Amino acid sequence: MSRILVIPDIHNRTLWLEPFLDKMKDEYDSILFLGDYFDSWDDGVENAEITAQWLKASLGKPNRIHLWGNHDIAYCFPKHWCSGYSDEKKNVIQSIITHDEWKTLRFIENIDGVYYTHGGIDERIYPLKHTNTEFWDLLVRGEPVPELMAVPRSRGGDAIIGGILWCTWRELQFPEVRQICGHTIHDQPRVSFRENNRWECELKGKHFPYFKKHPHWALNLDTQSQHYAIVRDGIPDVRTLESTMDDEAFQLFKEQCRSAKKRIIFRKN
DSSP: EEEEEEOOTTTOOOOTTTHHHHHGGEEEOOEOOOSOSSTTTTTOOHHHHHHHHHHHHHHHHHHHHHHHOOOHHTTTTTOOOTTTOOOHHHEEEEHHSHHHTTTTTTTTTTTTEEEEEESOGGGGSOOOOOOOHHHHHHHHHHHOHHHHHHOGGGGOOOBOOTTTTTHHHHHGGOOEEEEEOOOOSSOOOOEEEEETTTTEEEOOOOTTTTTHHOOOOEOOOOTTSEEEEEEEETEEEEEEHHHHHHHHHHHHHHHHHHHTTOOOOOOOO
């Protein structure tokens, strides 16, 4: 049985992570991060340095998979600008994370028949034409990579179809696969599933019976770190962070969120 702990967008909220991962260590075999380690409202060089140090250490630990997010890639390839980016943050991040370390991040992962990406996979670009290595090589050569980097109009770009780092959840046309992503913020996890030859949406809640019942589904986990999932043999168990943490650890998490000036509504589910 494979057991994968899936952590969605972090956005500088790193202080709670390692104590949480250590507490949960008996419940998973590997960890998969959905990307967006950097950038939060009104952050600065100090935040970027702390996050970069955490990411560098995490990249060196076994049984961890780190996906790219749209807020990360500009700090390795500055031509792919994203809101929150600054040259000052880029300089400090690049002084910590090496080219070879960046190269270990992945754009897409498939484990037990579940696709993991940062923003989601749209059926209009599925199947993807390139592997992780090929995507990296294209970026290094400075070539266009719309499957990754196309920015939809809803996010300030001019693309009709967003790439897998930029897709907006509500605009996705889902392929007939199982997939988990982050990127689009919600107050609760979102799931869509295919039934009677069409896609249906469940818009709130965290306990979904659809994962076992339906062969094709899509799950969005980005609730600003309020939820995570443990995926056992391709079936997600979605949980709240608050229900897992002790009070002291959750207070630390909330304080870091407030210091990053993120608007989060804390709730028990």
